[in-house]
Amino acid sequence: MGISKVIGIAGTSLLVTSVGLWKIGLRIVAVPFLATSTIAYIIAVASHNSINIPWMLGKNSKGRFPIWSSVLFGPFLILARVYATMKRHMRKKEAVYNMITEGVYLGGWPFMLKHLPPGDPSVIDCTCELPRSDFVPTNEYLCVPTWDTRAPDDIPN
Numbered sequence: 001m002g003i004s005k006v007i008g009i010a011g012t013s014l015l016v017t018s019v020g021l022w023k024i025g026l027r028i029v030a031v032p033f034l035a036t037s038t039i040a041y042i043i044a045v046a047s048h049n050s051i052n053i054p055w056m057l058g059k060n061s062k063g064r065f066p067i068w069s070s071v072l073f074g075p076f077l078i079l080a081r082v083y084a085t086m087k088r089h090m091r092k093k094e095a096v097y098n099m100i101t102e103g104v105y106l107g108g109w110p111f112m113l114k115h116l117p118p119g120d121p122s123v124i125d126c127t128c129e130l131p132r133s134d135f136v137p138t139n140e141y142l143c144v145p146t147w148d149t150r151a152p153d154d155i156p157n
Helices: 003-023 027-046 067-090
Strands: 097-101 104-107 123-125 141-143
Antiparallel strands (some): 097 104
16 A cells, blocks of 8 residues: 555544544644644645655755744654654564665664664665654765655656
8 A cells, every 4th residue: 555545544534533522522632633634635645646746845955854844744754753663663573774785785764873784884865754863974865755655756966
């Protein structure tokens, strides 16, 4: 299932929760669910195969998100980090990275130093929703923002 479907389902769950809370009189509690649902629907549309606009989240070439993005898409960005972290902990038997050939590794988001391969690796970041970790030096980092399950449109110079 693609990311747009997963996020769309999550958005619908949040919307249903918001409506339920609103109906039982917990309107203040319902508002954050409604706001997060709206953000989820925007992400679902932006990540759809036919639209595919990962730059919408604003991740820059240094792997950071501007303040406007953190405010506007904060719930999604936080949930994406929590999901990636939980998934990593649940799949303890799965390697964080694998050697493709001598000196070339393929792996997941390195949110801890131990998630990097040995030596002084360069990182090509193909995520649009996860930040560059502080221990990854910017001079050894290339950001190619891409939605999960999608190929990049352009590779930066």
